[in-house]
Amino acid sequence: MELMTKPDIRDFTRQELAGSMIAMGEKGSRIDRIFNFLHRKGAESFDAMPGVQEEFRSKLAAKYTIAPFPAVEKRVSGIDRTIKLLFTFPDGAKAESVVLFNKETASACLSSQAGCACGCTFCATGALGFKRDLKPSEILAQFAACRREAGGTLDSVVFMGMGEPFLNWANVKKSVLILSDNKGYNFPQSKITVSTVGIVPVIRDLADSHLGIRLAVSLITADEAQRAELTPMAKKYSLREIIGAARYYGDRTKKAVLFEYIVFDGLNDSPADAQKLLALIKDLHGKVNLIMYNPTPGAAALKPGNLEKAKAMQKILVEAGIRTHLRRERGADIAAACGQLAAGA
Template sequence: MSELKDIKSYNLKELKEELTKMGEKPFRAGQIYRWLHVETVRSFDEMTNISKSLREKLSREYEIRNVNQIQVLVSKIDGTRKYISEIKGGSVIESVLMRYHHGNSVCISTQSGCRMGCKFCASTLKGLDRNLTPSEMLDEIYSIERDINEKVSNIVLMGSGEPLDNFDNVTKFIEMITDENGKNLSQRNITLSTCGIVPNIKRLADMHPQITLALSLHASDDETRKKLMPIAYKYSINEILDACVYYFNKTKRRITFEYSLVAGVNDNTEEALKLVGLVKGINCHVNLIPVNPIKERKMTQPDKAAVQHFKSILEKNKINVTIRREMGRDINGACGQLRNEVMSGKILKD
């Protein structure tokens, strides 16, 4: 028996083509698309204005691919909710809901695991399992909205995985979550975080999106960056910054530079001044992130005074800078940590 086709990963045009091949009227595609992406149903049986015969035909050829939440942890400090979900094949992913005064923000995974090898990130400890499909990324959002009975207003592609290593599926996800026939989210409410895959930054820029590009910089010279991020052996900081400027010139969207502060590695005055020299003149914002301690990597946060000192150096040099607010620190907030515990059997699935 051939594998069922992933109907929730079809955009409306593709769905119309599928329905036409089945001998159905094209308007049926619009009905089905609405059920999948507005009503966010999880089975064909819920599509009440579709005939039983068509629903049966759909179920023989297609699947509605969902993520299945197996655990939810809720922070007693700030209400942050961390979701552990199982995907097809039995692997697990993490998604995080963060509540802000401006709305609900969700950080989603784009891959199960990651192959980038960044030393400060737990997501990469077990390598890459597989890429997520557009349907699975969409359902990270849909299932959280269903759980809280509220809308998600902002999306951050900053969970497990490197989004630009899953380029086609991620750009399809962005197209579909912003489709006026579906959730109709503004592209300006989406941030994509990348460690710096230069050709794909430029490919993304050529699509003229209005999403925010967040570049995981984390060091101000290539040698320090190599200690933290293997991608630095492939692309130099200068190549990455050139790609970021290219992105800005194509989209006119301000670049965010993420900088994880690791005690004794990249948190001193010299590094701050080098960072100023790198980013000055680029329309950008620097987001300082005191690193999440990861026991397997023996990396620790600088103290608050060191973080504030680093920030003050950037401010004195007229660089837009903030310190990321730590969310959900009582629920194992670092990317990938809970997933690894589930995959190693320390946390059992239901």
């Protein structure tokens, strides 16, 4: 019973643990070695830390636990090399991650929540509803598994899987700090992108922080009324407020914002729609990802993006000086593409 109440030591940053060490009458720096065992060597118990004094390990074990690694099921796309991993955590909560390969590089798309409360009508995760936030250790477990699947190296990480990362910002931020810690995974913050549907206060918070991660904003579409049909979050934060926060982020960090626009056939893919998007972002330091909508059960009225129309939109944006990437669909045969993650449902 007592074991259940102890926090997982991997949910804490090195600085937090150093503070805890001092409170235990130890030197804060003693945690460096432990951090290394936990995050670099994947130690799954305090006993698996050779060379660390038993008395110190017992002290740690009295205060913290190391939860078992989640069960992982793997599916591999027959179309491309995309890998989808389904994690089942000890309490039964589930989340998915995706490993995407691009010529010589590999990236991981991680989940921040089990399910999602945002309820976007085009998204399989949204249809599941919200189960719970993922803890830093659960986000890190996804990273470690994805890295293994990628052959030991990942070139980038995106928080674009299940959940809205800015509604679990405290835990996502901690996972970023642990990932980038040179005694932890030592993964550069500049290679981490967090994607939000537009949680304005957290965009501003990120802009004011010292984190070096990149921001992606899922505009979905550039028309306010249409956006309200596609995501309930539009009622909370307007496009005007979201663009204002993105501008603030760009001004503060001097980093480009990645705007994600989902192309639905016949809905938001005309030249006039491209102009509407242009009007919204043209004086911002940003670039655009046009993402072809992937069919999800429960959203029959929405049609998959039309490639020719998307290319025409791309041309308009590029000619106006906006870097625009047309994102290829990946892992659609294993429901690993954008908006398709449904935790095995």
